[in-house]
Amino acid sequence: AQSVTQPDIHITVSEGASLELRCNYSYGATPYLFWYVQSPGQGLQLLLKYFSGDTLVQGIKGFEAEFKRSQSSFNLRKPSVHWSDAAEYFCAVGAGTSGSRLTFGEGTQLTVNP
Amino acid sequence: NAGVTQTPKFQVLKTGQSMTLQCAQDMNHEYMSWYRQDPGMGLRLIHYSVGAGITDQGEVPNGYNVSRSTTEDFPLRLLSAAPSQTSVYFCASRLQGARAPLHFGNGTRLTVT
Numbered sequence: 001a002q003s004v005t006q007p008d009i010h011i012t013v014s015e016g017a018s019l020e021l022r023c024n025y026s027y028g029a030t031p032y033l034f035w036y037v038q039s040p041g042q043g044l045q046l047l048l049k050y051f052s053g054d055t056l057v058q059g060i061k062g063f064e065a066e067f068k069r070s071q072s073s074f075n076l077r078k079p080s081v082h083w084s085d086a087a088e089y090f091c092a093v094g095a096g097t098s099g100s101r102l103t104f105g106e107g108t109q110l111t112v113n114p
Numbered sequence: 115n116a117g118v119t120q121t122p123k124f125q126v127l128k129t130g131q132s133m134t135l136q137c138a139q140d141m142n143h144e145y146m147s148w149y150r151q152d153p154g155m156g157l158r159l160i161h162y163s164v165g166a167g168i169t170d171q172g173e174v175p176n177g178y179n180v181s182r183s184t185t186e187d188f189p190l191r192l193l194s195a196a197p198s199q200t201s202v203y204f205c206a207s208r209l210q211g212a213r214a215p216l217h218f219g220n221g222t223r224l225t226v227t
Binding site: 004006009032034036041042043044045046049051090094101102103104105106107 | 118147149154155156157158159162172173204206212213215216218219220221
């Protein structure tokens with residue numbers, strides 16, 4: 001069965017600083033990988049996804065992520081964080097027939113200091 | 115375009131009561147799913163459906179039933195509520211195929227006393 005680990009429960013950065021959120025996955029085949037963001041009281045919104053090809057993928061709101069098969073990682077990055085980026089971030093891996101079963105990590109809560 | 119609509123937004127139940135969480139989508143998505151979100155545990159898949167008349171169990175199906183009689187609706191039934199089912203529940207849908215992104219509702223916060 002697939003699994004996802006987000007090692008950092010809570011990260012605090014200053015506005016304008018760079019950001020990297022870690023994600024490690026476990027899956028036997030080539031995974032489908034996603035990053036979602038959740039603002040308070042809201043559902044989740046897709047930031048970006050990886051299926052194959054170029055290992056550096058661009059997403060919305062200036063986010064990018066890099067797939068590293070050798071490290072089983074899919075870390076999310078942003079060069080300069082804005083106060084509006086404060087939210088909870090979830091990494092997820094898809095598996096099963098047509099990726100029917102999506103497994104989420106525990107989430108990383110991001111706080112942005114002014 | 116309403117997207118994925120969940121009702122109610124909040125619900126308090128007593129142990130042993132039953133209820134149905136409603137989920138409707140207007141995007142003609144074949145795939146629909148229910149997740150529960152608990153602190154420190156991320157989202158866990160309860161049940162999912164790949165089309166009308168087809169449902170399957172996810173990671174934590176015990177205590178929950180689903181049915182899919184139409185493409186638009188995917189209700190989640192709690193047969194006999196327990197305090198362990200206190201959680202935030204999210205419905206999500208997408209087009210068929212793993213490459214399509216999931217669209218989430220805004221959640222239902224359920225408390226079982």
